[in-house]
Amino acid sequence: MPTLTPASIMIERKMTKTTQSDIATIDYAVREHRSLWVDAWRRLVSSRTAQAGLFIVSFLILTTVLAHFFWEYNPKTDLDYTLKLKPPTLIPNEEVPSVHIFGTDKLGRDIFRRVVHGGWNTLMVGIIAVTISLVIGGLLGLLAGFFESIEMTRLEKILLLVFLGGLMGFLPAWIAEQPVQIVLFALLGGAAAMFENFLAGRSARVVLFAAVGLLIGGGLALFVSPYTAIVTGLLGGLIGAALSLQLGGSLFSNITMRAMDIVLAFPSYLLAIAIVAFLGTGLEKGMVAIGIVSIPVFARLVRSSVLSVVQKEYILAAQSVGEGHGRIIFRHIFPNVLSPITVQTTLGIGSAILAAAALGFLGLGAVPPEPEWGAMLGDSYKYLSSGAWWAVVFPGVAIMLIVLGFNLLGDGLRDALDPKMKV
Amino acid sequence: MEQPLLEIKDLRVTFHTDDGTVHAVNGVSYKLEKGEVLGIVGESGCGKSVHALSIMRLISIPPGRIDSGEVLFYGKDLLKLEFEELRQVRGGQIAMVFQDPMTSLNPAYTVGFQIMEALTVHKKLDQNQARDRSAELLSLVGIPDARRRLDDYPHQFSGGMRQRAMIAMALSCEPSLLIADEPTTALDVTIQAQIVDLVKRLQRDYGMAVMWITHDLGVVAELAHKINVMYAGYIIERGHVKDIFKRTRHPYTLGLLGSLPRLDEAPGTKLVSIPGLPPDLVALPKGCPFVARCTYVTDSCLESMPPLENVGDRDHLVACWNWAAIAEGAA
Ligand SMILES: Nc1ncnc2c1ncn2[C@@H]1O[C@H](COP(=O)(O)OP(=O)(O)OP(=O)(O)O)[C@@H](O)[C@H]1O
Numbered sequence: 001m002p003t004l005t006p007a008s009i010m011i012e013r014k015m016t017k018t019t020q021s022d023i024a025t026i027d028y029a030v031r032e033h034r035s036l037w038v039d040a041w042r043r044l045v046s047s048r049t050a051q052a053g054l055f056i057v058s059f060l061i062l063t064t065v066l067a068h069f070f071w072e073y074n075p076k077t078d079l080d081y082t083l084k085l086k087p088p089t090l091i092p093n094e095e096v097p098s099v100h101i102f103g104t105d106k107l108g109r110d111i112f113r114r115v116v117h118g119g120w121n122t123l124m125v126g127i128i129a130v131t132i133s134l135v136i137g138g139l140l141g142l143l144a145g146f147f148e149s150i151e152m153t154r155l156e157k158i159l160l161l162v163f164l165g166g167l168m169g170f171l172p173a174w175i176a177e178q179p180v181q182i183v184l185f186a187l188l189g190g191a192a193a194m195f196e197n198f199l200a201g202r203s204a205r206v207v208l209f210a211a212v213g214l215l216i217g218g219g220l221a222l223f224v225s226p227y228t229a230i231v232t233g234l235l236g237g238l239i240g241a242a243l244s245l246q247l248g249g250s251l252f253s254n255i256t257m258r259a260m261d262i263v264l265a266f267p268s269y270l271l272a273i274a275i276v277a278f279l280g281t282g283l284e285k286g287m288v289a290i291g292i293v294s295i296p297v298f299a300r301l302v303r304s305s306v307l308s309v310v311q312k313e314y315i316l317a318a319q320s321v322g323e324g325h326g327r328i329i330f331r332h333i334f335p336n337v338l339s340p341i342t343v344q345t346t347l348g349i350g351s352a353i354l355a356a357a358a359l360g361f362l363g364l365g366a367v368p369p370e371p372e373w374g375a376m377l378g379d380s381y382k383y384l385s386s387g388a389w390w391a392v393v394f395p396g397v398a399i400m401l402i403v404l405g406f407n408l409l410g411d412g413l414r415d416a417l418d419p420k421m422k423v
Numbered sequence: 424m425e426q427p428l429l430e431i432k433d434l435r436v437t438f439h440t441d442d443g444t445v446h447a448v449n450g451v452s453y454k455l456e457k458g459e460v461l462g463i464v465g466e467s468g469c470g471k472s473v474h475a476l477s478i479m480r481l482i483s484i485p486p487g488r489i490d491s492g493e494v495l496f497y498g499k500d501l502l503k504l505e506f507e508e509l510r511q512v513r514g515g516q517i518a519m520v521f522q523d524p525m526t527s528l529n530p531a532y533t534v535g536f537q538i539m540e541a542l543t544v545h546k547k548l549d550q551n552q553a554r555d556r557s558a559e560l561l562s563l564v565g566i567p568d569a570r571r572r573l574d575d576y577p578h579q580f581s582g583g584m585r586q587r588a589m590i591a592m593a594l595s596c597e598p599s600l601l602i603a604d605e606p607t608t609a610l611d612v613t614i615q616a617q618i619v620d621l622v623k624r625l626q627r628d629y630g631m632a633v634m635w636i637t638h639d640l641g642v643v644a645e646l647a648h649k650i651n652v653m654y655a656g657y658i659i660e661r662g663h664v665k666d667i668f669k670r671t672r673h674p675y676t677l678g679l680l681g682s683l684p685r686l687d688e689a690p691g692t693k694l695v696s697i698p699g700l701p702p703d704l705v706a707l708p709k710g711c712p713f714v715a716r717c718t719y720v721t722d723s724c725l726e727s728m729p730p731l732e733n734v735g736d737r738d739h740l741v742a743c744w745n746w747a748a749i750a751e752g753a754a
């Protein structure tokens with residue numbers, strides 16, 4: 001039941017009101033001024049977990065970066081059969097005339113040198129793969145979460161449909177080898193959004209756009225071959241029909257998130273291997289594959305953080321004073337999704353490195369003479385039975401250390417950022 | 424007659440949820456004149472907030488949808504504006520203050536920063552001008568030592584001060600309509616009275632119209648010129664404060680007034696509450712939505728929803744088939 005207060009009681013109350021300055025002084029004295037990020041940093045450096053993580057990560061990054069820029073190494077010429085599989089040697093002797101603190105591998109290469117240089121590739125994989133999944137997943141999650149409960153403006157709708165048209169156009173354009181189709185499909189998307197009231201009947205609009213899509217998809221491909229034209233024409237028709245439906249915010253979110261669910265349903269390593277098999281081997285391909293596989297993790301994380309912020313009353317208040325969507329996203333939503341993203345990115349680098357090592361081990365990552373920890377393991381595990389433990393242990397320990405470092409740091413960050421903002 | 428400041432015509436709003444379609448606002452029409460204070464009362468969930476938010480298209484779309492209606496502000500339909508034009512109205516001409524001052528300010532920014540943001544959306548001011556104006560606004564709403572408090576974070580403000588800051592933000596562009604959605608519900612009674620006074624003063628000084636949404640008939644009696652009583656997404660009675668209190672014609676309003684404690688009654692008199700619950704907005708009954716709780720039910724009540732009829736000589740509207748009988752009973 002509502003609480004009801006008669007006017008006469010209200011009048012009585014006014015006589016006993018606390019003065020504003022009373023409230024102000026008490027308030028100011030009790031609460032201490034502090035900033036969230038300074039606080040979080042303090043918590044981070046005072047936690048043992050985070051200290052350990054920070055130490056390991058910065059040590060490995062530092063050595064790797066220094067080695068990359070100041071310690072020359074050419075993997076293509078590094079070869080010495082006379083030094084094949086020598087155990088760690090600290091004092092040069094007759095058999096091993098140079099120092100090899102980690103020993104040498106099957107081609108007589110110094111493992112220490114290769115571990116230190118391999119760190120660069122490993123870190124790059126981690127960083128680039130996570131950047132791919134962060135940017136794409138973050139963007140999808142942001143759009144899905146934001147427009148799930150905020151009305152899209154006309155311009156935003158046009159942009160979204162142009163983007164979707166272009167994105168969907170990739171497949172037919174790739175099959176027919178007609179890149180211009182991507183632009184045409186993007187334009188079709190824009191048209192769908194701009195002429196939303198052009199044909200009142202929904203089915204009439206679907207038919208019209210499907211027909212135009214069919215022309216775009218099939219027409220250009222006729223130059224290639226009639227078979228291609230049939231395939232891309234059909235694809236184009238489907239794209240046109242999909243665009244004519246003009247995804248609203250909730251439909252877009254639904255479709256995106258279901259697509260993410262599908263990706264997540266595959267075991268991630270298997271999917272990465274499949275993508276590499278499709279793209280071809282190589283370090284860059286491996287980065288892309290690992291990046292794609294973890295897009296859903298970021299998309300879901302960002303969407304759920306955005307959803308929880310969008311429902312806050314201060315977002316409504318910001319809208320009610322006329323702030324635009326861009327400003328709301330950058331000023332109000334961004335700071336709030338930053339901490340879960342920071343944590344996930346840190347943890348994500350660790351798992352991307354592990355995945356890259358797995359690909360390397362399977363021979364799907366770095367191309368041979370390039371040093372990379374996973375590939376080094378893959379190269380050497382066969383010699384374990386003949387007692388060459390050093391060829392496996394050192395790259396293995398390196399992988400373990402860096403993944404451990406990022407995980408400890410991620411956990412520390414989570415603890416440091418988690419105590420929510422005091423409201 | 425002069426053009427009203429705001430005229431709402433047959434506004435209908437629904438929410439499309441997994442449990443079905445929630446009919447939150449079901450054909451609301453009324454006018455609001457310049458400088459008028461309109462109270463909107465009704466039980467929780469009767470569509471007060473949704474109807475107010477719909478004026479500036481602030482409801483969540485999706486799942487919400489404005490199915491029909493016009494919201495004419497200075498004769499211009501806000502529901503048909505392009506987003507950029509709508510943004511000029513939001514905060515520039517119509518401002519809103521919300522229920523919970525604890526969450527209407529972003530905890531990550533200083534109060535001053537947020538008021539300056541609101542200012543610079545509509546006005547081209549440089550940093551210093553915006554800061555001066557923000558300090559001015561804060562002291563206008565009664566925050567002492569305003570200039571220094573600009574750099575405080577919301578958690579350093581008390582609830583009442585935050586609500587004052589929200590009002591300062593709302594007033595920053597001198598709107599001609601202020602919509603206050605239960606701005607005092609989350610505050611303790613002393614602070615409530617102060618906020619009511621503040622709005623009253625500002626309304627008088629600036630001549631702005633105010634729409635005050637509340638559960639609290641006491642506040643409305645003190646503040647408003649006219650009252651809309653809402654029930655299940657309908658306006659079921661509307662009129663001047665005097666008419667609503669003295670010539671009540673709708674059984675629901677009678678119930679609300681009956682549940683208002685009076686000082687002239689002997690101490691210890693129990694509140695009379697309306698028995699039963701409001702209807703489910705997903706499956707509204709065919710007739711009047713109040714039938715299940717009404718003591719005056721007749722056959723026509725079960726048949727169809729009564730239209731809003733003028734029952735007095737000055738804008739006193741009632742949606743009840745039996746208002747005449749109730750009027751006789753009261754006389
Ligand atoms: N986002 C939403 N999704 C689904 N239903 C909603 C949504 N917002 C409001 N509603 C429904 O609309 C109806 C009206 O809600 P509204 O917030 O306007 O009530 P109110 O009169 O302001 O109540 P209160 O006094 O508690 O604030 C309620 O039944 C509510 O459940």
Ligand SMILES: [Mg+2]
Pocket residue numbers: 471472473604605
């Ligand atoms: Mg409400």
